[in-house]
Amino acid sequence: MGAAEASGPDYSGALENGVRRVVARALPDINGERLDALMAELFGLADSALAALVAKDPPRRAIACKAGCAYCCIVYVQVTPLEALHVARSILARPAAEVTAVRQRVAAAHATTVGRDSDYRIVLAQPCPLLVDGRCSVYADRPFACRGANSADANACRDAFANPDGPLLPTFIHQSKTYAALGHGAAKGLSDTGTHPTLLELIAALHLALAHDDPLAAWRSGDLDFTSARCVMAKHEQS
Numbered sequence: 001m002g003a004a005e006a007s008g009p010d011y012s013g014a015l016e017n018g019v020r021r022v023v024a025r026a027l028p029d030i031n032g033e034r035l036d037a038l039m040a041e042l043f044g045l046a047d048s049a050l051a052a053l054v055a056k057d058p059p060r061r062a063i064a065c066k067a068g069c070a071y072c073c074i075v076y077v078q079v080t081p082l083e084a085l086h087v088a089r090s091i092l093a094r095p096a097a098e099v100t101a102v103r104q105r106v107a108a109a110h111a112t113t114v115g116r117d118s119d120y121r122i123v124l125a126q127p128c129p130l131l132v133d134g135r136c137s138v139y140a141d142r143p144f145a146c147r148g149a150n151s152a153d154a155n156a157c158r159d160a161f162a163n164p165d166g167p168l169l170p171t172f173i174h175q176s177k178t179y180a181a182l183g184h185g186a187a188k189g190l191s192d193t194g195t196h197p198t199l200l201e202l203i204a205a206l207h208l209a210l211a212h213d214d215p216l217a218a219w220r221s222g223d224l225d226f227t228s229a230r231c232v233m234a235k236h237e238q239s
C-alpha cells in the first residue's frame with residue numbers, strides 16, 4: 001500500500017484490507033520469529049499510513065500524550081490474539097523474577113476485571129497491570145488500541161476518566177482511525193484463516209497466555225484456548 005492510497009479518502013478501508021491480506025498470508029506458518037516480523041510489519045504499515053495523513057492533514061492541536069501520563073491506562077483494551085501473544089512473548093523474554101511479578105499483577109487484575117465490560121472498567125479505574133511507575137512496560141509492543149489512543153489535553157483526560165459523562169476528549173481522529181483499522185484488518189485476517197475468537201480483552205488474554213512458557217506454540221497446538229477471554233460488549237455497544 002502506497003502513501004497516496006494510505007492517505008486517500010478511504011484510507012482506513014485500504015489499510016484494513018492490506019492488513020487483512022498480510023495477516024491471512026502469514027498465519028499458516030507463524031512461529032515466534034515470524035510473529036515478531038509480522039507485528040513489525042503491521043506497526044510499520046500503520047505508522048506509514050499515519051505519517052502520510054499527518055503530512056496532509058496535521059492535528060489542529062499538538063498531541064499531549066507523553067511518557068508518565070497514563071490517565072487512559074485504566075480502560076478496557078480490546079486485542080487480537082496476535083497482539084496478546086506478542087505482548088506475552090515480550091514479557092516472557094524478561095528475567096524470571098520479573099516474569100513472576102508480571103504474572104502476579106496480571107492475575108490480581110484479572111480477578112477484579114474478569115467478565116466485566118468497558119463501562120465497568122471506567123468505574124473501576126484500575127490501572128493496567130502492565131503499567132509500572134506510570135509508564136507502559138511493554139511500550140514498544142503495546143496493542144493497536146493503545147497506539148491509537150491520543151489526546152491534545154491531559155487535563156481533559158484526567159477529567160473525562162473521572163467523569164465519563166463529561167465532554168468528549170480532543171483526539172486526533174486520524175491516529176484513532178488508523179490503529180482501529182489495523183485491529184479490524186488483523187481480526188478479519190485471523191477470521192479468514194479460521195481463527196476464533198478474534199477479539200479478546202487484554203488482561204484476560206494475558207492471564208491465559210502467561211500460563212504457558214511458549215504461548216504461541218500452545219495456541220497453535222490448541223493447548224491455549226482464548227475463548228474465555230472473548231470481548232464482553234457493554235450495554236451501550238449492543239444496540
Ligand code: SF4
Binds near residue numbers: 073077143
Ligand atoms: S498495554 Fe501499556 S499503553 Fe496499553 S493500557 Fe496497558 S500500560 Fe497502558
